[in-house]
Amino acid sequence: MEFGGVMDTDRVMGVALEQAGLEAVPADSGIHVPGAGLKKALFGVDIDVGELLYARDSGYDVVVAHHPLGSGSSPQFTDVMWRQVDQMVEEGVAEPVARAAVAQRVGSRHRLRHMANYNRVTDTARLIGLPLLNIHLPPDxxxxxxxxxxxxxxxxxxxxxxxxxxxxxxxxxxxxxxxxxxxxxxxxxxxxxxxxxxxxxxxxxxxxxxxxxxxxxxxxxxxxxxxxxxxxxxxxxxxxxxxxxxxxHMPSDSIGINRLIWRLEDEGLACQRTSGIIDVPRSQNGV
Ligand SMILES: [Fe+2]
Ligand SMILES: [Fe+2]
Missing domain, CATH: 3.40.1390 (Udp-n-acetylmuramoylalanyl-d-glutamate--2,6- Diaminopimelate Ligase; Chain: A, domain 1)
Known part of the structure; x- marks a missing residue:
């Protein structure tokens, strides 16, 4: 077991990728302000400027959002939506039909994201020098x-x-x-x-x-x-x-986020939940 001071933002993301069986950071996730020597993390489903200021004032070393921020919330976010094609094919949908259905949804989400102020929260984290990442697809x-x-x-x-x-x-x-x-x-x-x-x-x-x-x-x-x-x-x-x-929405997202937090706690990162994460006693079987 590793204890304080050895975790950096790459490792936090790496634990999430390993747990989900992913090899690369997906388009809806990202390390927006990197940091090292992390001991105390604040986790939230949605992170806004208010949570960042709370984290700074309360001595957290890093903030981990679930929902996309910064580059994770840009129109490229829609790249991860193509995974739905595989899920549909598993259920017997012909691939071209699945692709056509997902394409419609990708189009509408792309246009919605195009409008967003995607860097608002990440800009503040940079200004106050607070490490920040968002991890979306892995816990989902x-x-x-x-x-x-x-x-x-x-x-x-x-x-x-x-x-x-x-x-x-x-x-x-x-x-x-x-x-x-x-x-x-x-x-x-x-x-x-x-x-x-x-x-x-x-x-x-x-x-x-x-x-x-x-x-x-x-x-x-x-x-x-x-x-x-x-x-x-x-x-x-x-x-x-x-x-x-x-x-x-919140209970379903919390299932994956809690399991990520438990893994990180095993590596010595102290984690606090906020912004909608529903805390539950740790499951004995680890799933
Ligand atoms: Fe989610
Ligand atoms: Fe969500």
Whole structure:
């Protein structure tokens, strides 16, 4: 075990990449202000200037955001969304069809990101000399892995959506969350059928991706969140028996972030949670 003073921002990112099985820093993540000799880290789902000033005043050595900042939030962020194509192919969607659906969503996200003041928070971190990184895709991969495994071990195609919700609600992060997994399309008595865990794709796939899943015979989509316009359209057009379960944004993100924090604590980094991370007792089996 390593203790204080040996961690730098490369190592923090490296631990996240290793845990997620990634070999390079994804486009939605980045080391924005590098630093070394790190002992105390402040983690948040979203980091704004307020959290940076708090971190400086309270003696933190580094701030780790989940949601993209700086280069991680630029229009290139959409590069990671193409991972959704692989997830769709796994569920039996033909690759060209998957590509076309993801392309629609990438286009709308690109235009939205194009408008953003992407360097606002990273600029302040640079001015006050506070190491800052954001790690987005890696913990989302860990959240997805966790939920997929839970579904594989506890749910069959005949399980009702109500039964699936019971399993999801028992996840410690969900149990402690104010927002709970909810079914937004379909009936709780519907069998789940084939379940697609549509997470770790940069952002949700929205109408183009989710309607394609339903067309390919997926019975239930699990999503962290969905935009209102996409939801209204999907709800109107979803085939009978199809289900959408929204697992909740903060608890779903917290699953992966907590597991990253536990790994970093093993390496001697003291971690404090803020900005929406739902803290839970460390799981014994490490997953
Ligand atoms: Fe996330
Ligand atoms: Fe998120």
């Amino acid at each position: 991969i860990v959240s997805r892995r966790y939920v997929k495994r839970l579904v594989a071990e506890n749910i069959s195609e005949e399980t009702t959506v109500g039964g699936l919700l019971e399993v999801l609600n028992a996840i410690p992060e969900m149990a402690r969350s104010l927002v709970k997994p909810e079914q937004w399309i379909g009936d709780p008595d519907n069998p789940v059928g084939r379940v697609a865990v549509a997470m770790a794709g940069g952002t949700n796939g929205g109408y183009p991706v989710y309607s394609t899943y339903f067309e390919a015979g997926v019975g239930t989509i699990l999503s962290m969140h969905i935009d209102e316009g996409d939801y209204q359209r999907l709800r109107t057009e979803a085939p009978a028996g199809c289900n959408l379960v929204v697992t909740g």
